């Protein structure tokens with residue numbers, strides 16, 4: 001209701017007149033609401049792996065005389081602790097990005113290096129699912145920014161593309177430049193995303209039904225981290241997807257002109 005969102009201040013003035021000020025508090029209330037939701041979500045998301053870890057530890061302690069059971073539950077325990085580790089790491093990244101203190105550096109970053117390192121970090125998962133990673137397009141492109149954060153963003157996209165691909169699938173990265181923008185497209189031929197989910201997938205903690213029911217599902221924070229990193233670099237993102245055929249996530253970033261940038265850096269040094 002509108003009335004509860006308006007803060008009314010009144011003050012008597014000379015001549016019997018009254019000054020009434022209306023202050024729209026919608027934005028403040030919305031921020032408070034988002035903060036409350038975030039805390040509730042964090043508690044909920046942490047409770048699940050912590051609960052499993054304590055239950056599995058008890059089970060292992062009770063199964064001391066059954067080596068097969070110990071092996072089985074220990075492997076589950078490892079999976080759950082890894083999940084918890086990733087969740088905590090992503091929460092820290094996201095809260096740093098939200099506080100705006102994630103960027104310590106703004107340097108000339110090679111897109112080739114970013115893509116190569118991001119691919120390297122998902123190679124184990126890609127091998128496990130027998131997904132082929134291919135890259136192509138323009139080489140030698142540069143942007144200004146934080147190399148570690150950009151690598152995390154591209155890694156998250158490739159990681160999703162691999163995880164939501166069919167076994168033995170193919171994920172391709174296409175790099176190009178147009179109108180002063182560097183474009184990094186991550187294309188998969190996986191399950192795709194329904195039109196009504198396209199905006200929701202970028203929300204914090206949002207997970208598709210399949211991801212939620214999957215045992216080793218992610219935290220639902222990956223794409224919100226990508227969105228933040230891209231926005232902080234003055235870029236934007238696009239998502240194209242056909243359910244059943246695959247998805248293309250594209251990051252667009254302002255291009256740094258390499259010779260110009262190098263000349264500027266040289267000037268600063270001398």
Ligand code: ADP
Nearest residue numbers: 160161164201207208211218219220221222223
């Ligand atoms: P997570 O992958 O950890 O669940 P994300 O924030 O990375 O979280 O993604 C949110 C949701 O978006 C996923 O749960 C999934 O439903 C959907 N999604 C993301 N990337 C893809 C993709 N390449 N193909 C199909 N669905 C995807």
